[in-house]
Structure formats: structure tokens, C-alpha cells
Amino acid sequence: MPATPDEAAAEQERLRPLVDTTGPGPSDLRTVAGIDVAHRDGTDDVVAAVVVLDAVSLRPVETRTACGRAGHPYEPGFLALRELPAVSAALEALERVPDLIVCDGAGVAHPRRFGLACHVGLLTGVSTIGVAKSPPMPFEMPKPARGSWTPQVDGDEVVGRALRTQHGVQPVFVSVGHRIGLDAACDQVLRLARHRLPETTRRADRLARDAALRL
DNA sequence: GCGACAG
DNA sequence: ATCTTGTCGC
Numbered sequence: 001m002p003a004t005p006d007e008a009a010a011e012q013e014r015l016r017p018l019v020d021t022t023g024p025g026p027s028d029l030r031t032v033a034g035i036d037v038a039h040r041d042g043t044d045d046v047v048a049a050v051v052v053l054d055a056v057s058l059r060p061v062e063t064r065t066a067c068g069r070a071g072h073p074y075e076p077g078f079l080a081l082r083e084l085p086a087v088s089a090a091l092e093a094l095e096r097v098p099d100l101i102v103c104d105g106a107g108v109a110h111p112r113r114f115g116l117a118c119h120v121g122l123l124t125g126v127s128t129i130g131v132a133k134s135p136p137m138p139f140e141m142p143k144p145a146r147g148s149w150t151p152q153v154d155g156d157e158v159v160g161r162a163l164r165t166q167h168g169v170q171p172v173f174v175s176v177g178h179r180i181g182l183d184a185a186c187d188q189v190l191r192l193a194r195h196r197l198p199e200t201t202r203r204a205d206r207l208a209r210d211a212a213l214r215l
Numbered sequence: 216g217c218g219a220c221a222g
Numbered sequence: 223a224t225c226t227t228g229t230c231g232c
Contacts, residue, residue, distance in 0.1 A: 036222095037222075037223085038223075038224095039222085039223050039224075041224090046223090074221090074222060074223075075220085076219080076220035076221070076222090077220075077221080078221095079221050079222055082222075082223095083222075104221085104222075105221045105222065106221045109221080110221075111220085115221065116221075116222090117221095130221080132221050132222085133221085133222090134220095134221070134222090135221090136220080136221055137220090173221085175221095
């Protein structure tokens with residue numbers, strides 16, 4: 001287990017070839033999970049929340065939380081260092097493995113093409129998508145219509161999209177985590193988005209937030 | 216050298 | 223991540 005950015009970078013480089021960034025995603029999509037992490041006031045504690053939704057009704061069918069220690073201050077490119085231990089603990093507590101997981105943060109739109117969503121994908125074997133609220137890199141603004149998007153380019157690679165989930169609202173930044181292609185990933189995000197952010201992340205965010213207050 | 220940089 | 227009122231829109 002990596003404990004420092006240097007070790008984490010080596011881990012990311014080692015695991016990145018194992019990521020599968022193709023395909024239509026789950027063949028039989030019944031449940032979709034959202035993951036988010038909250039931090040407790042002045043402490044070094046992090047609380048991870050997982051909410052599993054019915055893929056059709058978007059009703060919650062199971063929720064879990066787990067806490068952990070952040071260990072290091074946040075450094076760009078190393079979000080997993082702080083959040084992954086609590087996140088994997090929460091995932092392991094699930095009774096049933098979801099068909100798709102939407103992570104709060106980046107997938108392959110990452111300096112070493114291995115953001116948190118990729119990590120969670122390899123750890124679980126489940127299809128994962130990364131949805132970030134702020135741009136991992138410079139981007140061109142998509143047209144205002146819901147569903148419009150622009151590619152996110154890093155060097156000569158397309159690593160994700162700035163995607164409009166609501167008309168005229170600030171786009172979200174979608175990248176592939178594991179076992180799904182970018183087209184299918186954006187379709188899923190749009191399907192889940194009744195507001196700017198997918199229901200999965202909204203629910204997980206709320207749960208992590210009040211778990212952080214009462215724990 | 217300085218700023219930028221998922222949360 | 224987090225500190226925070228009112229305002230606009232569906």
C-alpha cells in the first residue's frame with residue numbers, strides 16, 4: 001500500500017496498463033452506485049459514502065459509510081492516497097456488488113491516466129466512471145444545450161469530455177474509469193443527471209456529509 | 216521562477 | 223474539501 005506521493009505515482013504507473021477504456025459498459029445494468037468523501041472539521045478524518053441506486057427508478061437500495069484517516073495533505077494527482085482506503089472499506093461493506101460505479105473525481109483524465117475512478121475499477125472489477133466538478137485541464141466550453149460536449153485533450157490524447165448535463169449550467173468533466181468507453185460513460189452520466197451532478201454523486205455527497213457530522 | 220492542479 | 227445570503231428558474 002502506497003503511503004507517499006512517490007510510492008503512489010509508482011503504483012499508478014504500474015496499474016495503468018490494466019485499465020480497460022472500451023466497450024458499452026455493463027450488459028445488464030440493474031444497479032448504479034455513487035461514491036463521495038467528506039472531511040471532518042479540524043480533524044484528519046475522512047468519511048466515505050456509497051449509495052446504490054436502482055438503475056431504472058434511481059431509488060436507493062443500499063447505503064454504506066466508512067471512515068479513515070487522510071494521512072497526507074491533498075496533492076493534485078494523488079486524491080486516491082487520501083480517499084481510497086475509506087472508499088474501499090465502504091465498498092467492501094456492500095451486500096451486493098453494483099453493476100456500475102460513478103466516482104467523484106477523475107478517471108483517465110489524470111496526469112498519469114490513473115485517477116481515483118480507475119483505481120476503484122481495478123479494485124472491484126466493476127465498470128467505473130469519473131465525474132469531476134472542476135476541470136482537470138484546460139477545456140473549451142460546450143454549447144449551452146443539455147447533452148452537448150467538448151473533448152478534453154491532454155497532449156495528443158482525448159482523455160474525457162466537458163459535458164453539459166443541464167441547459168446553460170456549468171459542465172461536468174467525465175472520464176472513463178474502467179470497463180466502459182467514453183461514449184457509453186457520457187450516456188450514463190446524462191441518464192443519471194436530473195440536475196448538474198448525477199443522482200449517484202448527489203446522494204453519496206449528502207450521505208457522506210451528514211455521516212461526517214454525527215460520527 | 217511562478218502559477219496551476221480531481222478533492 | 224470547507225467557510226456562506228440571497229436570488230433566479232423550473
